[in-house]
Amino acid sequence: MTSLHLRGTVLPDGDVRDIWVLGDRLTFQRPSGDVTTVHEGGFILPGLVDSHAHLGHHADTMAFDPELFAAAARQYTGDGTLLLRVPGHREPIPASLREDAAAPRLVTAGPWLAWDGLEDLDDLQTRTSDLTAAGVAQALANDGWCKTYGDWEFDRVKTPESVLRELCDAVHAVNGRVAAHCQTAEGTRAAVLAGVDSIEHAWFLTPDLLDVLAARGGAVTPTWTGFIGHVDNVRTKPEGPRKDWFLGGVESLRTATVDAWEAGVTVLAGTDSLGHGDVVAEIGHLAAAGLPPAAAVGAACWDARRYLGFQGIEEGAPADLVAVTADPRVTPEALRHPSLVLLRGRPAK
Numbered sequence: 001m002t003s004l005h006l007r008g009t010v011l012p013d014g015d016v017r018d019i020w021v022l023g024d025r026l027t028f029q030r031p032s033g034d035v036t037t038v039h040e041g042g043f044i045l046p047g048l049v050d051s052h053a054h055l056g057h058h059a060d061t062m063a064f065d066p067e068l069f070a071a072a073a074r075q076y077t078g079d080g081t082l083l084l085r086v087p088g089h090r091e092p093i094p095a096s097l098r099e100d101a102a103a104p105r106l107v108t109a110g111p112w113l114a115w116d117g118l119e120d121l122d123d124l125q126t127r128t129s130d131l132t133a134a135g136v137a138q139a140l141a142n143d144g145w146c147k148t149y150g151d152w153e154f155d156r157v158k159t160p161e162s163v164l165r166e167l168c169d170a171v172h173a174v175n176g177r178v179a180a181h182c183q184t185a186e187g188t189r190a191a192v193l194a195g196v197d198s199i200e201h202a203w204f205l206t207p208d209l210l211d212v213l214a215a216r217g218g219a220v221t222p223t224w225t226g227f228i229g230h231v232d233n234v235r236t237k238p239e240g241p242r243k244d245w246f247l248g249g250v251e252s253l254r255t256a257t258v259d260a261w262e263a264g265v266t267v268l269a270g271t272d273s274l275g276h277g278d279v280v281a282e283i284g285h286l287a288a289a290g291l292p293p294a295a296a297v298g299a300a301c302w303d304a305r306r307y308l309g310f311q312g313i314e315e316g317a318p319a320d321l322v323a324v325t326a327d328p329r330v331t332p333e334a335l336r337h338p339s340l341v342l343l344r345g346r347p348a349k
């Protein structure tokens, strides 16, 4: 059997190494037998990660469509994004999609579960009078995660901290984790204090909350991509509390990015896309907010992988790799043009 060989600067460590691919695994020890060199020079990093993706949903109806999912998944693979966390999907992801060797690895969380006291929800959410039971069931049925809401409308009731705490305690008891949508000061505070693991959107975080989150190894996903394109339009709207809320929330994303990282919170790159998300653009938004470029890449690569329980470039790890010519820690845009993508040990590009 011929094994593939790559040589280059391996990230994040920065050492020049030889990597061989045996089946779907990588090794630093040269195997016996034939070897084909498929990459030499440049930089080799673990596959990219979109930690907040909702691929497979129609933008107008929000209906789940397996064909849309499969198409977006393959686009992700083509650009080197090889791991997706999906915190919200209308229907269970069919096994055929999970087992698609050309699709990224998945961390699913089940439907968008909402405490039934929240008001003005749209069709997206699954209301439940027993959030705890529903969250535990979804964490067990998916990949250890469930998804819920700390809040919805900025001027309506928020999910009580006690409700979120009961959910978190029960999900943690089955070794699961909770991701919560948080776009208000009250909802964000309740979610952090209740024990939510991953704060999604992460508006209006404060330094004291970042310390709480850092102390327990928590994460934030600022999802800049979902908001930044709306700012100019919202600025043209009449003054009022909704406008103040939105602009204040987007303004606060700097806290959820730079201050969070400095406090020791894991920052995750997430596009919040219904289709194929542009992870490199999200890295750009994180860097533009002031995150050092290497940390911005880490948020979409090695740091996200570690947080989600996936290996980087290590002996015996799955061979999910991206190779680029320029150093993405200096120029993240270099990730737009991978010279090689390996998924499960097979060239995807």
Ligand SMILES: [Zn+2]
Binding pocket: 052, 054, 087, 088, 272
């Ligand atoms: Zn989302």
